[in-house]
Amino acid sequence: MRLDLLAVSVGKPAPLGTWQGERVLSGIRKTPLATPHVFVGETNIDGDGQADLTVHGGRDKAVYAYPADNWPWWRNEAAFDPRPASFGENLTLQGATENDVRIGDRFTWGPDVALEVSQPRAPCFKFAMLTLRQDLGARMTESARTGWYFRVLRTGIAPAQGSLARTHTDELAPTIRDAFAAAYHPRVARDLINRVLSAPALSQAWREAVSMREVRSEK
Numbered sequence: 001m002r003l004d005l006l007a008v009s010v011g012k013p014a015p016l017g018t019w020q021g022e023r024v025l026s027g028i029r030k031t032p033l034a035t036p037h038v039f040v041g042e043t044n045i046d047g048d049g050q051a052d053l054t055v056h057g058g059r060d061k062a063v064y065a066y067p068a069d070n071w072p073w074w075r076n077e078a079a080f081d082p083r084p085a086s087f088g089e090n091l092t093l094q095g096a097t098e099n100d101v102r103i104g105d106r107f108t109w110g111p112d113v114a115l116e117v118s119q120p121r122a123p124c125f126k127f128a129m130l131t132l133r134q135d136l137g138a139r140m141t142e143s144a145r146t147g148w149y150f151r152v153l154r155t156g157i158a159p160a161q162g163s164l165a166r167t168h169t170d171e172l173a174p175t176i177r178d179a180f181a182a183a184y185h186p187r188v189a190r191d192l193i194n195r196v197l198s199a200p201a202l203s204q205a206w207r208e209a210v211s212m213r214e215v216r217s218e219k
Contacts, residue, residue, distance in 0.1 A: 103117055147176075179210075
């Protein structure tokens with residue numbers, strides 16, 4: 001699998017607006033890079049940042065990717081016209097969706113950088129603030145068109161154009177859609193929960209969310 005790289009986008013935390021009377025600082029508003037290369041570190045792409053590190057960023061969520069393959073759905077079903085960084089993503093990719101990418105998939109990005117898929121994105125209110133559309137977070141949840149996070153296995157200089165090449169996959173590993181359903185689907189099957197929890201590369205935060213879901217499913 002090769003994923004075409006349509007854009008690399010970054011953004012530092014900045015005021016996003018007011019939510020429920022509180023001023024919100026966020027790095028979700030990103031701009032595509034104009035430079036040919038960028039340094040990718042363990043927790044960030046150079047020039048990127050997150051305001052609330054309790055729920056964003058860190059090693060398991062160092063790079064956020066979103067597939068442009070989902071754009072037609074957003075246009076046709078949600079009357080939303082995406083472009084690079086519309087979802088606050090670092091990498092706008094083309095060539096696969098959440099149905100094709102699996103937890104633990106590894107990709108090379110140029111000759112230096114290696115990435116590993118760690119979890120889906122969990123929709124939050126800042127997406128609504130970014131898009132000025134209160135309904136889009138729910139649309140993302142219902143459709144499971146969330147994109148996914150990478151952890152950085154090998155840091156280095158990466159090209160802002162080209163593609164990511166998958167170097168490892170486990171056909172038994174859960175897809176991004178599977179992992180999202182295990183945490184968010186209203187009627188999740190026990191075997192899916194178990195399969196998602198058995199994925200070694202699953203991020204700790206998502207593992208905890210699915211584990212809590214498992215406890216609730218037993219009641």
